[in-house]
Amino acid sequence: MMFDDLNGKRAIITGAGSGIGLAQVKALLNEGVRVVAIDINVSDELKQQSQNQLTIIQADLANENELVKAADHALSLLNGCDLLLNTAGILDNYITTLGTTVELWDKVMNTNLKSQFLMVNHVLPSMLQVKHGVILNMASIAGLVAGGGGAAYTASKHAIIGYTKQLDYDYAAQGIRANCIAPGAIKTPMNAADFTGDGLMAKQVAAETPAKRWAEPEEVANLSLYLLSSVSDYVHGTVVPIDGGWIEK
Numbered sequence: 001m002m003f004d005d006l007n008g009k010r011a012i013i014t015g016a017g018s019g020i021g022l023a024q025v026k027a028l029l030n031e032g033v034r035v036v037a038i039d040i041n042v043s044d045e046l047k048q049q050s051q052n053q054l055t056i057i058q059a060d061l062a063n064e065n066e067l068v069k070a071a072d073h074a075l076s077l078l079n080g081c082d083l084l085l086n087t088a089g090i091l092d093n094y095i096t097t098l099g100t101t102v103e104l105w106d107k108v109m110n111t112n113l114k115s116q117f118l119m120v121n122h123v124l125p126s127m128l129q130v131k132h133g134v135i136l137n138m139a140s141i142a143g144l145v146a147g148g149g150g151a152a153y154t155a156s157k158h159a160i161i162g163y164t165k166q167l168d169y170d171y172a173a174q175g176i177r178a179n180c181i182a183p184g185a186i187k188t189p190m191n192a193a194d195f196t197g198d199g200l201m202a203k204q205v206a207a208e209t210p211a212k213r214w215a216e217p218e219e220v221a222n223l224s225l226y227l228l229s230s231v232s233d234y235v236h237g238t239v240v241p242i243d244g245g246w247i248e249k
Helices: 019-030 064-078 102-130 151-174 189-195 200-208 217-228
Strands: 010-014 034-039 054-058 083-086 133-138 176-183 239-242
Touching: 010 019, 010 064, 010 102, 019 034, 019 083, 019 217, 034 064, 054 064, 064 102, 083 102, 083 217, 102 133, 102 151, 102 176, 133 151, 133 217, 151 176, 151 239, 176 217, 189 200, 217 239
Parallel strands: 010 034, 010 083, 034 054, 083 133, 133 176, 176 239
Antiparallel strands: none
16 A cells, blocks of 8 residues: 555545546545545446445435435444545536526536535534544636636636635644645546547647646546645645646646
């Protein structure tokens, strides 16, 4: 194990059915972490993971009632939580503000931003009781620059970064660490449309990325392990891009 201090820890991961969330589940299970995985879609690949250390909860995190029930169930199963990974999120198809309906705006904000706020508020009290906990929120390069999404998606990811910074500022002295990751072009089911047909969009994105390629979800999961482990204990309230150099162009 590369991160021995994670062995035996308790983690809740949202958006765990595929992509980055699924990769995080696998990485944490490999480090001996007990995991509760939450997603609206429970994939066969998630079901195939070691059931000794894993419990799966199906829930729509855009629905507050379902989220609250899932969070309470997860805390009960684990008898607390050491690591909270808010990874669930959806895209908005790069729609501009005039094309964004109130329904789309609310759906993106509820899934990407409000779900993180609600999960934190349900899990944080148990962390504060033991004066220790790590929260890792999923942002995006769309939280740092324009062009990574449409109006709703970009707004939600900018808000996640601000929320994470304030969260750490408020609770760092009480043993809590909160950081967020800002992925760029990651090869996940959420971006499958870019690879359809001749994959022209995927090729264009790779060509515009200084590293000249898309990343695998496992690369984001590896960064997650570092930020969750005690080796990054002095990393607080920050956003870590993993984008092949995109925002430095």
